[in-house]
Amino acid sequence: MDFSFSDDEQRFDAEVVEYLAQERQHPDADVVFAAHHESHSQLASKPQHKAFMRRLAQRGWLGMSWPREYGGDAHEGLYEYLLNERLSQAGAPLVGKGIGIIGKTIIRHGSDDLRARFLHRIRTAEIDFALGYSEPDAGSDLASLKLRAKRVDGGWELNGQKRFSTSAHFADWYWVAARTNPDAPKHKGITLFLVDLSDPGLTVLEQKTMSDDRTNEVFFDAVFVPDENVVGEVDKGWTYVCEALDYERYTIYTVGALESKMNRIISWAKSTRRSGRPVVDEPEIRSGIAELATDLEVARMLTLRIIDKAARGEVPSNEASMCKLTLTRLHQKMANWMLDHCGPVGVLASGEPGAADEGRWEHSYRATVIETIGGGSSEIQKNILSRRALGLPTL
Ligand SMILES: Cc1cc2nc3c(=O)[nH]c(=O)nc-3n(C[C@H](O)[C@H](O)[C@H](O)COP(=O)(O)OP(=O)(O)OC[C@H]3O[C@@H](n4cnc5c(N)ncnc54)[C@H](O)[C@@H]3O)c2cc1C
Structure with a gap:
């Protein structure tokens, strides 16, 4: 290979x-x-x-x-x-999302009209998107989503609620999965819509995360979406969402961020002194860094396997789950390791006097939990792998 x-x-x-x-x-x-x-x-x-x-x-x-x-x-x-x-x-x-997820889905499944209206503006970075999948009762079990789209003259009327719609407070367009057929089996009655985020029927409220970043709850009150903003076929949205989630898992998670963290860890170990000697002189520190470097190499290899498959025109589904699981866990492992080894100053936040590495790891410790949840949690990735890659039974 x-x-x-x-x-x-x-x-x-x-x-x-x-x-x-x-x-x-x-x-x-x-x-x-x-x-x-x-x-x-x-x-x-x-x-x-x-x-x-x-x-x-x-x-x-x-x-x-x-x-x-x-x-x-x-x-x-x-x-x-x-x-x-x-x-x-x-x-x-x-x-991000525009090029890697929405653009690719429109190219594969969208109408000529959608391609003409959106692709150029995505490619020139004129428009931003928010993804509207999750709801209060539909996260891991996304197919349970309830946001209702009712047929009306010339289009659809959307009512209900989404949550965790990151970017919805500044984006222009909203990529929304809604239930068009409540009588069909739950994976079958879902349709994808492109909703204009300036629609007065939408209310966007801030949801603060534990890493101080913002995501949003969004309420739909009789939001009209014309037929031409339906993506692909009505009631077939689940297929497109699954495909787009696979794109998401390998477009968003990169090894580069882990490499720069690794470099920071090494320079922290070389430049910090404890009890009169450099931290890097402690065998425990060198051993831990060597282990993280090994994990990083595994993450890099998994990522390359995905890219290789994608380059051959295939959607790397199982590989994407393995990669998401491995990369997000390694982000967490690095943050945990640094908090364990920086001592008490490790838990000081950015801006506090004496904060280790300017508070980088205190923030990382909080933020990396989130990475293991968004885009399908670690447990869900393991479920996907056991079912799709290993053929094990589902509960
Ligand atoms: C910061 C942030 C940004 C996000 N951005 C977006 C966004 O832009 N758009 C969007 O649509 N969504 C977004 N999400 C939502 C995210 O995709 C969901 O949070 C995620 O899918 C989990 O759903 P949930 O929060 O409802 O938790 P639940 O599904 O209720 O899960 C709770 C816990 O149970 C576990 N669990 C659930 N089902 C199983 C199972 N079958 N087997 C084993 N364990 C299970 C989960 O792993 C988790 O630990 C975001 C989330 C966060 C935290």
């Missing part, structure tokens, strides 16, 4: 590294490159992030893997992977 990159891919990677070094001189760099943020939750929420994404678009780096007829370069997914890895290493927003 050969996971090495071609000359062209290596040239592209070097170009991205050089470009990001230039971007670090930009007046917006302090906002765009957020060293203290868990990079995969670094959203394009501020004008500076959006401007950065537009500059990436101008270089032709958004939608590289899309077919040429939709404005892409028909490049293998490897180029997007290389770009996202470098972005996450740098703590910048990733090429």
